[in-house]
Amino acid sequence: MLARGKRGGCARARISRTETAISCMLLLLMAGIGVAIYAKGQIYDPSLYRPELTALSKQAPTEAHPVESRTDQPASAGAQMPAPGVGTQPASPPGLLDNLAPTGWKPLENVTHFTADTLYEKIDGRAEEYLDYKFVGLTCVSLVNAQDSKQFIDVYLYDMGQPAQAFGVFSVERTEGLPAVTLGREGYRAEASYFFWKGRYYVQVLGSGKGAAIEQIGLNVARTLEKRLKDDGKPLWGFKALPEKDRIPGSIQYFVKDAMSLDFMKETYIALYRKGDAKVTAFLSKQPSGETAAKTLASYEGHMKKYGKVAEKRETDAYTLISADMGGAFDVVFRKGNLIGGVSMVEDLSMAEKAALDMLAGLRDKD
Amino acid sequence: MDRREFLKRAAGAGLAIAGSALGAAWLYDPRGGAEYFRSEENKKTASLKSYRVDRGKGAVEMTVVRGKDPEKMMRAGIQAMGGIGSFVQKGDVVLIKPNVAFDRAPALGATTSPDVLKAVALLCKKAGARKIIVADNPINQPEGCFFKSGIQQAAADVGAEVMLPKPGAFSLVKIGGEILKTWSMFHRPLEHATKVIGVAPCKDHNLCSASMTMKNWYGLLGGRRNQFHQQIHTVIADFAQMIRPTLVVLDATRVLMQNGPTGGRLSDVQEADTLVIGTDMVAVDAFGYTLLGRDPEKLEYIHKAEARGLGSTKWKEQNWREVLAG
Numbered sequence: 001m002l003a004r005g006k007r008g009g010c011a012r013a014r015i016s017r018t019e020t021a022i023s024c025m026l027l028l029l030m031a032g033i034g035v036a037i038y039a040k041g042q043i044y045d046p047s048l049y050r051p052e053l054t055a056l057s058k059q060a061p062t063e064a065h066p067v068e069s070r071t072d073q074p075a076s077a078g079a080q081m082p083a084p085g086v087g088t089q090p091a092s093p094p095g096l097l098d099n100l101a102p103t104g105w106k107p108l109e110n111v112t113h114f115t116a117d118t119l120y121e122k123i124d125g126r127a128e129e130y131l132d133y134k135f136v137g138l139t140c141v142s143l144v145n146a147q148d149s150k151q152f153i154d155v156y157l158y159d160m161g162q163p164a165q166a167f168g169v170f171s172v173e174r175t176e177g178l179p180a181v182t183l184g185r186e187g188y189r190a191e192a193s194y195f196f197w198k199g200r201y202y203v204q205v206l207g208s209g210k211g212a213a214i215e216q217i218g219l220n221v222a223r224t225l226e227k228r229l230k231d232d233g234k235p236l237w238g239f240k241a242l243p244e245k246d247r248i249p250g251s252i253q254y255f256v257k258d259a260m261s262l263d264f265m266k267e268t269y270i271a272l273y274r275k276g277d278a279k280v281t282a283f284l285s286k287q288p289s290g291e292t293a294a295k296t297l298a299s300y301e302g303h304m305k306k307y308g309k310v311a312e313k314r315e316t317d318a319y320t321l322i323s324a325d326m327g328g329a330f331d332v333v334f335r336k337g338n339l340i341g342g343v344s345m346v347e348d349l350s351m352a353e354k355a356a357l358d359m360l361a362g363l364r365d366k367d
Numbered sequence: 368m369d370r371r372e373f374l375k376r377a378a379g380a381g382l383a384i385a386g387s388a389l390g391a392a393w394l395y396d397p398r399g400g401a402e403y404f405r406s407e408e409n410k411k412t413a414s415l416k417s418y419r420v421d422r423g424k425g426a427v428e429m430t431v432v433r434g435k436d437p438e439k440m441m442r443a444g445i446q447a448m449g450g451i452g453s454f455v456q457k458g459d460v461v462l463i464k465p466n467v468a469f470d471r472a473p474a475l476g477a478t479t480s481p482d483v484l485k486a487v488a489l490l491c492k493k494a495g496a497r498k499i500i501v502a503d504n505p506i507n508q509p510e511g512c513f514f515k516s517g518i519q520q521a522a523a524d525v526g527a528e529v530m531l532p533k534p535g536a537f538s539l540v541k542i543g544g545e546i547l548k549t550w551s552m553f554h555r556p557l558e559h560a561t562k563v564i565g566v567a568p569c570k571d572h573n574l575c576s577a578s579m580t581m582k583n584w585y586g587l588l589g590g591r592r593n594q595f596h597q598q599i600h601t602v603i604a605d606f607a608q609m610i611r612p613t614l615v616v617l618d619a620t621r622v623l624m625q626n627g628p629t630g631g632r633l634s635d636v637q638e639a640d641t642l643v644i645g646t647d648m649v650a651v652d653a654f655g656y657t658l659l660g661r662d663p664e665k666l667e668y669i670h671k672a673e674a675r676g677l678g679s680t681k682w683k684e685q686n687w688r689e690v691l692a693g
Contacts, residue, residue: 038394109511120593121506124468125628126573128596142470142511152515154470173626175634190632206631208472208515 168254199231238269264299332356417611429645434692441486443692457495462560476623481521499527502556544605551589571627604671617643649678
């Protein structure tokens, strides 16, 4: 039967079965998509709404340095996200930890990298100490004995930005009495673990157990890595400025804050000296300006008055020197220009004053 | 097209439009995106039940066990507290929460000793536990941490299931602490468990001075948990509020005396050959702190927890025993 109307001649009276079947399938497909969208909408996945930080950084992570940052755990409403693009790239030259495995050993996993923002993921609870020392990046690799998977060596390469910061964190973590090892600028061994600093890097090579074999493997790994690290070899200021005479080797430490547990003592070098039978702790800090140094000296004097008794305050054109009895032991502190130095907790006042004056004289020579 | 045909088609189209409009109205949520997701989160906020068991008055609350063999030590310690049957019954699902925070070898003392974990799991098995789950949330590479710490092998040796922190295993949990109100937690193992036992190493900690049984629960937190470091003592006290475990075990077979919580030097580890088993985390930690050679009077978080009535630092005044085991 023909349809009536102007376009009746073009209209079809019948629709083929194939066309009907295709139409039904399309309708079913649309209904299916609708149901799927609805079902998906019922499952709340916060990770879908979290920015992918690595995608925001300028440079994609390389195979040798995949950016390791787990963001797959649901964060609560209160969780803070790091600023996009901040510190998401490895600062160290790539490849420093590649092919470190000696014969018979292999990497357990890919080299991983952590920034200031993600360091806590690797060393939660300890990260703050490194951040105080202006930490830049951590690159890690784990090597495992191909014959015995219980034996492994973890390599931690901390890029601290500056040699002083690398030395600082190395020095404050060092346990007294451990054997020194010729590695980098300074190194030591604790059973099969090695610790050293070189240039801007602080390195830990941690063996999983005891024994001569793993000790040797650890040392080989440490030596291989040491050769790859650049260092201009310039001595640190504190090493030159602190007197060398009677200094106990390996006793220098560098604190960015809270030296001698005093919250006003910042960026301070400390060293131990043997004076006869006694040990003397000497400290020296280069402050940003003479004014800051004067403030630090005032804080030190306040500390002496609060916890001890000031014995003498000497002021000359060149320096100010204060000595105090801190309850059976003596502190002497001086200020010369923008330098603050002195000795702490010395058994004898005259010994304390002599040690402090010797330090002052040495500084004068170096000036 | 005739008039009849036109009307039929117009009616069909009208019905389709009306149907779509009704469907859209049914699906429409007037709350808007942010509010919708917030309320969805609230709906899914879980609460933790208490896993404690009532053992009646006069029960021994803490034992300090000295010895060399963790299995014998655990047996003797629990026996002094009334036997494992007082804590775990047949058919229980027991969650053992070790500290596997770092990918360190057991000898370095930064993680729970696999031998101690095994000893606890064996006792639970003996009591007839239907299932033993071992779970922790090391933020970085959990597989590596479980492998290197020896916990994975220890769990396998005793037929316990290691539950790794997969994304779907986290839920928002109402904690109700001073700082931790509601937070994302590795909740799945807690959902399954009928009993919970914390097994924590005794170690120095850079931020809170010592990491022991209370601090151990920090390992179940998800999200960006390092933000709590500024108020860590209050947050650790919040854990005592958050969870009431069946039992806690302080693993002081090795004690990491300095450079914690990560360690890395065998020279920092001291063999203390001690286990402290108890039901009051505050008391166990107060005693544990002495094993680090420190004065419990100066450990802030145990006093904060005590002030909230969550335990007692005066372990000497509690019903406690000291036991020597092989």
